Amino acid sequence: MIGSLTLDQLRVLVTIAETGSFSATGRKLGRAQSAISQAVATLESIQGVTLFDRSGHRPRLTDVGRALVAQARSVLAGAAHFEALAASTRDGVEAELAVAIDPLVPSAAFIDSLHALRAAFPYLPVSFSTEGLGGAERRLRRGDAALAFCVLLPGVPEDLVALPLLAIDLIPVVAAEHPLAQLGRPATRADLGGHVQLVLSDPSAPDGPSYGIVGTKVWRFVELGRRMDFLTASLGWCRMPEQLVAPLLTAGRLIRLEIEDDPARASGPLTIYAAHMRDRPLGRAGSWLLTDLQARLS
Structure with a gap:
């Protein structure tokens, strides 16, 4: 009443x-x-x-x-x-499910899983956030997110439960008009050092763990899309998810760089994890979303 x-x-x-x-x-x-x-x-x-x-x-x-x-x-x-x-x-479903995602996480499967989650739990409030590299992990620690899909560098912290979801190959690429695309041979560290490298960065810790940085001319980005704009405008070179740049490589707008003694090659692909705080287990909806996404990515 x-x-x-x-x-x-x-x-x-x-x-x-x-x-x-x-x-x-x-x-x-x-x-x-x-x-x-x-x-x-x-x-x-x-x-x-x-x-x-x-x-x-x-x-x-x-x-x-x-x-x-x-x-x-x-x-x-x-x-x-x-x-x-x-x-x-x-029945054990969360009152709200807050999800955070790092910019390198592929969107397609995640979007499909969110549609499926809405159908399975139509009354569940879901909130979503994406920000710079490391942002998803920070939201977990602040309690702003229950589940994060993220890169964990240099490794998985003890207070997180992290399940590997997929590995992402980051390949070095440059616009077809860029001087590095005209070398006609593998680029040396000296070649790369003379040009700007476009790097995804954690805005709260710009000097934190990095992946495959070569040289000192570094421009840092929070958004993957904005970095792509600078890449295609020939303002520098960078490492991008292979699946993301495949259409531009096929169209000839980007060129894959061969790097002599590439330090990133030894590190292998980057792992994307699904993570939650060890002392805050997932509820039914969070577990359901994770299982659904695993199935789609497999």
Whole structure:
């Protein structure tokens, strides 16, 4: 009950609007017509408005009645959502699932899993954030996210439970117009040192762990898309996920660099992890999302 207003009164109002009569509403709700008429009269009296024009054979909604029916539908839907969310939390589903993702994580499979999650848990509030490298792990530690999909450099910390999801090959690339693309031979460290390297960086720890940096001319980026803009504009070279740049390589807009004694080659692919805090286990929805994403990536 909201003050003197009840959900039952709103349900009666909406049902009359749908069926077109008090008698049909009584039959649908299993009540006497007199009880329906009394519910409407009480609602009108409490709110100080006239909801129905009763001058004709059938009651017709007044202008204010039509407006309030729309509001009543919204309130009833919200109440149903409230009850469904409470029921799901009793069954072990999180009250909310907050997910964080690092910029190197591929989007396609993750988006498909989020669609599937919405279908499986339609009343679950889901929040999502993406930021610079290392941002997903920071959100986990602050308690702003329950589940993170991220790169963990230089290794997996003890206080995280981290499941390897996939390995990403980062290949060195440069725009076709860039001087490095014209070498005609593997680039040496001296060759690379004379040009800008475009690097994804953790904005909170720019001097933290890095992957495959060569030379001292480094421009740092938080967003993968912005770094791609600078790459295709011939402002530098960088290492990019092979799947992401494959269409540009095929079109000839980017060229794959061969690097002599590339230090990143020994490190191998980067691992993307699904991680959560060890002392904060995932609920049903988080576990479901992780299982679904694993299946898609496999």
